[in-house]
Amino acid sequence: MTEKEKERIKASEIDPKFKYEIAKMHGGEKLMRCFQCGTCTSDCPVARFSETYRPRQIIRMTQLGLRDRVLNSDTLWLCAACFTCTDRCPQDVEVASVIRVLRNLAAEKGCIPQVFREQAASILESGYAYKIPDLRIKKRESLRLPPLPRGNPESIRKTLCNVGFVKHIEKKGE
Amino acid sequence: MAEKNKYLIFLGCAIPYRVSAFEISARKILQKLGVELVEMQEFNCCGLPLDPVSHKMMLILAARNLALAEQKGLNILTLCPGCAGTLKKVNKILKEDKALREDINSHLKEAGLEFKGTIDAKHIMQALIEDVGLEKIKNAVVKPLTMLKVAEHNGCHVLRPKEYIGFDDPEDPKTLKILIEATGATCLDYMDETECCGAPSVGISDKVALQLARDKLNHVKVVGAQALVTICPFCHIMYDTNELRIEKMFNETYGIPILHYTQLLGLAMGISPEELAFNELRVDASKILKEAMLEAKDN
Structure with a gap:
């Protein structure tokens, strides 16, 4: 064609x-x-x-x-x-x-650019869209910044249960 | 009503990930201006990054943050316009749409939370102009930066979509200019001031993103600005991290430092460049720092 x-x-x-x-x-x-x-x-x-x-x-x-x-x-x-x-x-x-x-x-339908898959997975795991490197978290002390909020991934996952998109990401991740 | 000048600070994701200079300088100036920031261990991503793939997930993530802030009875202050825009938008939508609110609350209930719509979210720029006030800012300026000529870049989400943000005029924004001029510096007009930095296209089409950033740097250079001042971590990454790359790619030279507004104001308030994390900037800012410092001595 x-x-x-x-x-x-x-x-x-x-x-x-x-x-x-x-x-x-x-x-x-x-x-x-x-x-x-x-x-x-x-x-x-x-x-x-x-x-x-x-x-x-x-x-x-x-x-x-x-x-x-x-x-x-x-x-x-x-x-x-x-x-x-x-x-x-x-x-x-x-x-x-x-x-x-x-x-x-x-x-x-499953058409999801990789960048969004990664961000969704990261939010489910840590509450943040990007995985914050440990070095950054430690560096906050020397910069005299308050500790980074640890978030509450378990609570986040609870609120997101039964959301279609989450199942999609988890299924793909397996 | 929640207290004025006392907020829960919402960092979002980009700032702890790679834009610490914005956080460091913002905390310094806010403390000096008498704004109290309260840390909130439970906050999560505002939800914006996932809006393109799941509007529902964005709504739940944003509502969760709002519900947590409601429990503390404090308004949210964000450094990232994307976070502010998302929290504002969801706050408004859920207040107005009862059916949607009930649906989202059924999700929040699983974690023992409920959205009620009792607090507000503001970007730092809005908090500075509305809650701290221009007079107080001007009074805090001890080293006016009168020799500096800079340009501003608001970024999109602090202004658009107008229906939800309702702050300043997205076609002719004035707040950042007013705040810059409060430091004594001159804020120059230039072509396509309100154009997007291109950051959201990174990872989808770097070519489009870099061309947008290049256009901006060209327009800023033409009017003779000594620095570009931003108030968004993503816009800052887009210009500061990519300036050298764009110079190489298009065989051009800019040499324009990209400053967080909070760094500029901090200098004018007499805070040292070290304390304002100028060393974290990729594009060398020593030339304008020298001028700013010389000037301060003269005064």
């Missing part, structure tokens, strides 16, 4: 329910208000330097119901969550939040 053929949208790819599914989720409510003015893409700092990331296009594909194309796309993960698009949208669409909703759905 040529690149051009791959790009061509087939009617069979379209899921007309997809947009309603997104609009039901927190942050996705105003998806259908988008009239494709392009403010989001033209003001997006990432789009300035990326040849593929275009928030307007992601919103349109979502409205059209191109579920698999959107959720399997690598570009979905390029958003820096600066919220410029959300703040400037003349239709009040929470563009960055729609993208977050889409990422959450992609993650449910």
Whole structure:
């Protein structure tokens, strides 16, 4: 298949329910208000330097119901969550939040960039998104900083039981 | 209502991981300004890093921190805008959405906690301007840095999304400029001041991230700023850690030190560069320190 053929949208790819599914989720409510003015893409700092990331296009594909194309796309993960698009949208669409909703759905399908897997695992284990090196913790004494909060991983895990994503991370980790 | 000028300090993850100069200098200036910080052993990550993959997990992690602070009856002060933004946003959402609050509370209950919505979370910049107040800050300045010309970088999450943060104007932010000018330094305007530093794209596309940081350094250099002043650990890492890498990659020279605002204010308050952990900075700041010190002697 040529690149051009791959790009061509087939009617069979379209899921007309997809947009309603997104609009039901927190942050996705105003998806259908988008009239494709392009403010989001033209003001997006990432789009300035990326040849593929275009928030307007992601919103349109979502409205059209191109579920698999959107959720399997690598570009979905390029958003820096600066919220410029959300703040400037003349239709009040929470563009960055729609993208977050889409990422959450992609993650449910197992499309999770490695960096997020690592951070989730670290939070479950220590309460921190990064593993703070012992050397850093010890160095706090010589810098005369109070001891680092130890957190309470057991309590965190209790509050997170029955959250779908946690099961996902634990299963993958086994 | 929780006490003014007494907070639970929320460090988040990035600061203990690799940005200790921000913590050291912030504690020094806050102590001098009469702000009391209370340590909280039970805090966990604010939840923001996991919002992209699980909004639910973010909500629970943030609500857990808020519920812990409620038990102490104190507001939260964060150094990281990402933490402040997340805690503020979740605080607002859960106060307004009863069904969601009940759902999240059913999770917190497993650890004997409950979110009630009785406290606030603030970023240090907001606490400085609203609770400490500009007058008190100006009065604490004993060595005005009048010879220094710097530029500011707010970063995104201290201002956006406006609906949840509701602090300053994200299109024309003034607070950090006002706080910088309180030290006696001049704060210069430059192109694309409110542009993102690129840090969230690191690990997904380093190329995009570094180009964003390079643009910023170029714009700051053009107006002749002697330093770039940040108030976010991630923005600071993005510029300070990567400046030399960007210089090599694009065959350019910047030589612009990246200071935490708390270091700048600390200098003006007469605290020594050593005490403010200037030695932790990657980009050499000795040139502007020398000027700042000379000036202080002249005064």
